[in-house]
Amino acid sequence: MAHSFHPTILREYDIRGVVGSTLSAHDAYALGRSFAALARSENVSSIAVGRDGRTHSQEMQDALVRGLTEGGLDVVRIGMGPSPMLYWATYNLPVGGGIQITGSHNPADYNGFKMLLNGRSVFGGEIKALGERSAAGDWSEGQGQVSDEDVIDRYVARLTEDFEGGAYKIGWDAGNGAAGPALEKLVKALPGEHHTIFTDVDGLFPNHHPDPTVEKNLDHLKALVREKGLDFGIAYDGDGDRIGAVDGQGRVIWGDQLVSILAEPVLAAEPGATIIADVKASQSLFDRIAELGGQPLMWKTGHSLIKSKMKETHAPLAGEMSGHIFFKHRWYGFDDALYASVRLIEAVAKSGRSLTELRDAMPDTVTTPELRFPVDESRKFAVIDEVLARLEQSGAEVNRTDGARVKNADGWWLLRASNTQDVLVARAEARDQAGLDRLVSEIDAQLAASGVERTEGDH
DSSP states (O other), X not given: OOOOOOGGGBOSSSEEEEBTTTBOHHHHHHHHHHHHHHHHHTTOOEEEEEEOSOTTHHHXXXXXXXXXXXXXXXXXXXXXXXXXXXXXXXXXXXXXXEEEEOOXXXXXXXXXXXXXXXXXXXXXXXXXXXXXXXXHTOOOOOOOOEEEOOOHHHHHHHHTTTOOOOOEEEEEEOTTSTTHHHHHHHHHHSSEEEEEESOSOOTTOSSSOSOTTSGGGGHHHHHXXXXXTOSEEEEEOTTSSOEEEEETTOOEEOHHHHHHHHHHHHHHHSTTOEEEEETTSOHHHHHHHHHTTOEEEEEOSSHHHHHHHHHHHTOSEEEOTTSOEEEOTTSOXXXXXXXXXXXXXXXXXXXXXXXXXXHHTSOOOEEOOOEEEEOOGGXXXXXXXXXXXXXXXXXXXXXXXXXXXXXXXTEEEEEEEOSSSSEEEEEEEESSHHHHHHHHHHHHHHHHHTTXXXXXXXX
């Protein structure tokens, strides 16, 4: 009964593909069988399963659960909700792991699986190993039981259990993603005045794509904040593990800027703690963490990689440019956009200033959007090695944590290989446009030397 997955769906951080093309219900069943065998080899006997609001998530769940139970695992179905609700369930139900069926922030025809086992994310080599196990039919046998547990009210209650914030006028945009119903419950538990949009779950995303890191997807939220004169606005991605925000003037507060605001009360509670951000984050963030007495740590992009590094360094807070925010302080260490919202309200209240004033106080820099350069899979990492070798010869100041991050008098630029697509990703930040232009021309020169061209406007 062995089953081979389409090679493109075994990603670095999850399993993800296009339903009806690279991903089918049969894949979901085979994953269930393979995951069950892995779990049982670690003496895990039961796991939780959740799903997002995509049109095919229920069908995927049915097939997955059949595979898990035939592999001998008991399954607790927690129903539809954001990925963090499933993560929360793994800590609060008598289970040894969990799988969330979600296409995250991808287009409507995508779906996939985020997996946890024994308190860790299953990613990288472990995902490859699941593929090999399935291809070999190395499966366990059994008759697991299925039960249902309605956790949404308990999860939302936990989000505000130790809330220390203030009352604000806030706009919220769930983007028709899976966090909508939990958000509607959350705002009832918070003080202040709340205006929510697109909280009805619709897997076709009729209003805008649920990815708050792309500024045009925040247009509805900006309009809501302006029209109602709100203090700020918060948006979620398709499965509620990434946050976007705008201030009272409708300016985007990017992932690294959110971390710099969230870090202040955390460092007041845990002086000298390590705070982690990924290599795409602004130099201003690392400087700010140091200024607040914390230990800034630049780490590789990718939520699974960040979570592992947090465990190792006992960091109470970490964040990525992509809007994944991880709290270990008073929380569990996983990325949860609903919880990050609650902590953002607290951080603004504790600062004694408005979010708009906090944004005004940040150093002004000019940044590129994320620049993407299509490159053949076989050249993806080789190009980065070539760039690093040339930079070394030129005596540049380079950080090699994840690709090449170069710092000079103008600011910094980054070039790294995407873990999820056949592209190189670049970003640059300077104090003024002239400096930014010089940095971007350095990136272009390095890529040209390795035979790669930028596709204009492909942000």
